[in-house]
Amino acid sequence: MGFNKDFLWGGATAANQFEGAYNEDGRGLANVDIIPIGELRRPMMRGQINKTDFIEGYHYPAKEGIDFYHRYKEDIALIAEMGFKAFRLSIAWSRIFPKGDEEAPNEKGLQFYEDVFKECQKYGMEPIVTITHFDIPIHLVEAYGGWRNRKILGFYENHARALFTRYKGLVKYWITFNEINMLFDNPFMSAGIILTEEELEDDHKRRETLYQAAHHQLVASAIAVKTAREVDKEIKVGAMIAATTTYPDTPNPDDVWAAHLLERTGFFLVDVQVRGEYPGYAKKEFERNNFNLHITEEDLKLLKENTVDYLSFSYYLTLVKSADESRTDAKQGNVLTSHPNKYLEKTDWGWNIDPKGFRITLNRLYDRYNIPLFVVENGLGAYDTLDENGMVQDDYRIDFLAKHIEQMKLAVEVDGVDLLGYTTWGCIDLVSAGSGEMAKRYGFIYVDRDNDGNGTLERKKKKSFNWYKKVIESNGEDV
């Protein structure tokens, strides 16, 4: 009973949020490097600012991250001490192909990740590797327009092939795109797209561009699956979404339908990655809107023949939707909106806390797709302070995670959901994707760094460190 003995307990990170060393060893500049902290952040994530360089007077936290690039041995030793079976991280595309369109990869970039993966291997830790976690070389943005351009498919294919080949035997689990469904909300961050004047003014035009970019990512994902199978039969390639479970505001069927429609927009891309074809509702949407999309027969064949092996997802919160358009939604999460849910408490950042929603989400995803699932992000972003002994007493984090793990256990034990593993987000404090802040912390390990980039970068174990160690040791029995 309980979790399988091979259950992959661990933690998750992303290159641009923790590596730093943004211009070392030949690494090229990437879209995420130039998104500052402050009022320009959101418009830039959305592709509303036509700027592809650093702007004076702003702080760019991703440039330094938490310096994992130089401290990876210390960090991996710390997470190994917690007993991690898995460590999720991403490859910075511009370390491997600094401009993106070169023919040959950058050896120093390849070597860095090889060293990291070997370090993981030393501790018997499985790396779970995201090929693109909100990043694209800036040259591909400037010269090609990011994922709006079909040529990116070939560059992504070269990149994926270089990775699968070099890390054969070192990495088994790959993820093609982080939170692929976020592309519609954050086109610059997710796809390197800067919106044109016309796209900013004309919603139809903007949606057409984003559907085309999404199609390119879907085909790229299928090509990655195909390439992986050619290189190494042992590799498992997964899709990844931000789960957006949505409750109706009332049992009124109009609200139920509104909630269904909203939730479905979150599933749309993964429907293609898992089932191998565009769902009926998407085809109808394209037809109805007369979108001029370039989708070839060859593309459809690739999608059909190269579906993913597993579905990974992030779970932070749930949403509420009403059919009454006159009621305005409040912000929920980084880019989502929701009606209030009076039954739920909120985090310091106003995100709904919903452990039971986690069980519901695991069930909905498994019912819909019937392939193994992998929770690759879940956690509490909170303000942590050091006490007089220099410790972080993060009982609130322990409480949050314990309640979620209990629900996850029910989903596995009682509901029969096939779950590969669970990696908590930001297992070591890192830069927030949404706000760019360091003050929003998720980790079991505290990092001495503030929003302005001050601090010694010293690592300290929080109270939750030993707690999570115990959870892993007992395979989820002792929470």
Ligand code: BGP
């Ligand atoms: C997800 C991203 C992560 C991560 C997380 C938490 O959307 O995949 O990169 O950052 O959200 O969000 P935030 O950092 O804004 O709290």
